[in-house]
Amino acid sequence: MITIFAPAKVNLTLHVVGKRDDGYHLLDSLVAFAGIGDTLDMEPAAELSLDVTGPTASLIPTEGENIVLKAARLLAAIAGVKTGASILLTKRLPVAAGIGGGSADAAAALKGLSQLWNVALSEERMRALALSIGADVPVCLAGKPTRMQGVGEVLSDAPALPPAWLVLVNPMVPLHTPAVFKARTGPFSAFDPLTESPADAKALADALGARRNDLTPAAVSIEPVVGEMLAAISAADGCLLARMSGSGATCFGLFATEDAARAAATNLHAARPNWWVAPAPLLG
Ligand SMILES: C[C@@](CO)(OP(=O)(O)O)[C@H](O)COP(=O)(O)OP(=O)(O)OC[C@H]1O[C@@H](n2ccc(N)nc2=O)[C@H](O)[C@@H]1O
Numbered sequence: 001m002i003t004i005f006a007p008a009k010v011n012l013t014l015h016v017v018g019k020r021d022d023g024y025h026l027l028d029s030l031v032a033f034a035g036i037g038d039t040l041d042m043e044p045a046a047e048l049s050l051d052v053t054g055p056t057a058s059l060i061p062t063e064g065e066n067i068v069l070k071a072a073r074l075l076a077a078i079a080g081v082k083t084g085a086s087i088l089l090t091k092r093l094p095v096a097a098g099i100g101g102g103s104a105d106a107a108a109a110l111k112g113l114s115q116l117w118n119v120a121l122s123e124e125r126m127r128a129l130a131l132s133i134g135a136d137v138p139v140c141l142a143g144k145p146t147r148m149q150g151v152g153e154v155l156s157d158a159p160a161l162p163p164a165w166l167v168l169v170n171p172m173v174p175l176h177t178p179a180v181f182k183a184r185t186g187p188f189s190a191f192d193p194l195t196e197s198p199a200d201a202k203a204l205a206d207a208l209g210a211r212r213n214d215l216t217p218a219a220v221s222i223e224p225v226v227g228e229m230l231a232a233i234s235a236a237d238g239c240l241l242a243r244m245s246g247s248g249a250t251c252f253g254l255f256a257t258e259d260a261a262r263a264a265a266t267n268l269h270a271a272r273p274n275w276w277v278a279p280a281p282l283l284g
């Protein structure tokens with residue numbers, strides 16, 4: 001059996017730098033990953049099948065195909081694979097939450113099934129396949145700190161990140177990506193990429209603090225609880241920076257130590273039991 005971890009994607013910064021003719025917005029984003037995520041267990045089988053379990057399994061809409069099966073079918077078609085796989089997805093991340101749970105699952109499926117089926121696509125073909133599944137799938141395939149441009153198709157390595165902890169917070173209310181992009185107003189911005197590894201978590205927070213998530217005002221205008229979450233995270237002892245990831249609604253706090261992150265998570269959970277709160281290391 002092959003087990004692949006599908007970590008949460010975190011947009012540490014997200015600048016909207018332009019718009020394509022087809023209406024899609026051009027992004028420039030520093031993407032990293034957190035040590036919390038879903039898991040995919042994959043075994044050889046004659047047919048392709050998927051079972052979903054875990055704390056957030058019920059949040060995946062039942063209409064429409066699961067993105068894991070979509071990834072599996074596309075990989076099998078491109079590589080001429082005739083056999084199947086039995087896949088168990090353990091879902092821990094909230095869904096449609098700005099932390100790319102679905103994209104991470106698709107990337108994990110591509111990685112695991114490539115091993116299981118002995119498929120060795122070139123990096124270029126694999127990346128093109130990933131992009132055809134979703135804009136965030138290529139960066140999730142990379143799985144390390146990355147500068148993501150275009151709508152997700154232009155990737156370059158970002159400097160290594162220092163040891164740090166995150167507290168991810170989601171209000172468990174849906175916030176739809178199309179609505180957030182539609183509500184965005186104002187001029188396009190520019191992103192000044194990080195060129196050096198920040199020395200420590202404080203230096204990382206300072207560097208991130210000089211940059212933004214341009215979708216935050218739009219998200220707050222649609223779902224004011226995003227503003228409440230950011231205020232609550234900022235107020236936690238030891239919080240170096242609070243910011244929204246992707247198009248929301250998940251926000252994160254950045255902390256220097258595990259103890260500080262865990263204490264903040266415990267307090268946030270006690271104050272707002274309906275919110276999903278998860279402390280996790282930033283994967284550097
Ligand atoms: C914003 C990001 C940043 O990492 O993350 P999430 O919030 O989804 O995690 C992604 O770019 C999300 O990309 P993607 O996964 O393709 O978004 P989708 O839900 O498919 O996009 C839904 C709609 O949002 C708008 N959209 C999306 C992406 C983009 N770069 N420009 C857009 O204008 C389009 O109207 C699109 O039809």
Ligand SMILES: Nc1ncnc2c1ncn2[C@@H]1O[C@H](COP(=O)(O)OP(=O)(O)O)[C@@H](O)[C@H]1O
Nearest residue numbers: 061066067095096097098099100101102103105
């Ligand atoms: N395995 C999956 N996990 C999460 N969402 C999935 C999955 N398969 C399909 N979906 C669909 O993909 C959409 C985007 O999910 P997700 O990647 O979690 O959000 P986001 O792009 O906002 O971070 C969901 O609304 C859901 O309908």
